[in-house]
Amino acid sequence: MPGTGFGYASSLSAPLPLPMSNWLIAIALSLLIGGVATFYFRAIQMRRDETRAGIAALSGVSWRSFIHMVLDALARRGFGRLVDDENAADDSDYVLERDGQHWLLSCKHGSAFVLGRLTVNELARAIDLKGAAGGFLLTQGKITDDARPVAALQRIxxxxxxxxxxxxxxxxPPEQLAGIRARAMQLARQRVLSSWLLALLAGVAVFLALPDRAAPVVASAPAAPAPAVADVPGPTASQQATEPAGTAAATEAPTVPEQAPMDIEQQRGDVAAAISTLPDVDRAVWSSESTLQVFLSTIDGDAFVRICPLMERYEELASSRIQLTPPPGSTATVRFRQCRSY
Structure with missing residues (x-):
């Protein structure tokens, strides 16, 4: 019918409704980008800039000024310096005292230091020799991640x-700290301003890229229906029986790769933790890569009978040397043994 056809064509050329204009989309995007950038540069990056400048300032002070700052900071936590000239290792080691217990303080002054497990093990041996409860290792530089589990076991x-x-x-000094914070704040303001300019440009670009939603949209002709596909008969039973065996094998699921062996450092940590749970063991620590030092809490028979089965679970550690240290006050001597020879 003519009337019906005319009405259908008019509905195709009518403009679509506008729930939100392109300007609102562009403004919302600019506000989002600028707000996120402002939060990041003011709350996160400014703190990092202040820390970086502060570390540089601490590295520039003299050793005497630095160690006085460290001792004053630890004094807030209840640690007092114990003058012990006979046992002091060097100028970078100090003995602290809190609640009747001794703690060792080791400082490496300078931002170029990168301290690892070797430094932590040296401090741990000094703690054991002096009978201290724990220790502190400080530096303006960096301490590697592999040293942190060892330090946690040694109460460092x-x-x-x-x-x-x-x-x-x-x-x-207050004026130096104020200058560091002022420079970090100034840098954050510059970055925030640049971020808002970029957010404005991004909003304009999005506005220009969006299509004109007020233009009429002409519907395309409906697609022709797809031709029917004739049913294809499946393979008969005889055809299935004659299929080569390789076809069935090709459809099998791939095998799951074997799990990679456990890292040697993780094995050392696991076996030390397992031995530390024995009833007559106080703690177990690796004094070197090939020696496990076991501190006994009581003397109850032959401790190697209970330690060796735990060591032999790990092939790479079964031949390690075990140093059996008796409890304090005991007349027993230190013993060494290997659960398995090389």
Whole structure:
């Protein structure tokens, strides 16, 4: 019918409704980009800039000024310096006291230091020799991640650059600290301003890229229906029986790769933790890569009978040397043994 056809054509050329204009989309995008950038540069990056400048300032002070800051910061936590000239290892080691217990403090002054497990093990041996309850290892540089599990087992607190700055910033001269914060704030403002300019440009670009939603939209002709596909008969039973065996094998699921062996450091940590749970063992630590030092809490028979089965679970560690240290006050001697020979 003519009337019906005319009405159908008019509905195709009519403009679509506008729930939101292109300008609102562009403004919303600009506000989102600018707001996120402002939060990041003011709340996160500015703190990082202050920390970086603070570490550089701490590295520039003299050794005497730095160690005084460290001792003052630890004094807030109840640690007092114990004058022990006979046992002091060098100028970088100090003995602290809190609640009747001794703690060792080791400082490496300078932002170029990168301390690892070797430094932590040296401090741990000094703690054992002096009978201290624990220790502190401080540097403006960096302490590697592989040293942190070892330090946790030895009751050693690690404070490197980003962790050390909040502890010592209040002991810098007020004018120097104010200058560091002012420079970090100025840098954050410059970055925020640049971010808002980029957000404005992004909004304009999005506005220009969006289609003109007020233009009439002409519907395309409906697609022709797809021709029917004739049913294809499946293979008969005789055809299935004659299929080569390789076709069936090709459809099998791929085999799952074997799990990679456990890392040697993880094995050392696991066996030390397992031996530490024995009833007559106080703790077990690796004094070197080939020696496991076991501190006994009581003397109850032959401890190797209970230790060796745990060591032999790990092929790479079964031939390690075990140093059996008797409890304090015991008349027993230190013994060494290997659960399995090389």
């Amino acid at each position: 607190e690690l404070l490197d650059g980003p962790a050390l700055w909040p502890q010592l910033r209040d002991f810098l």
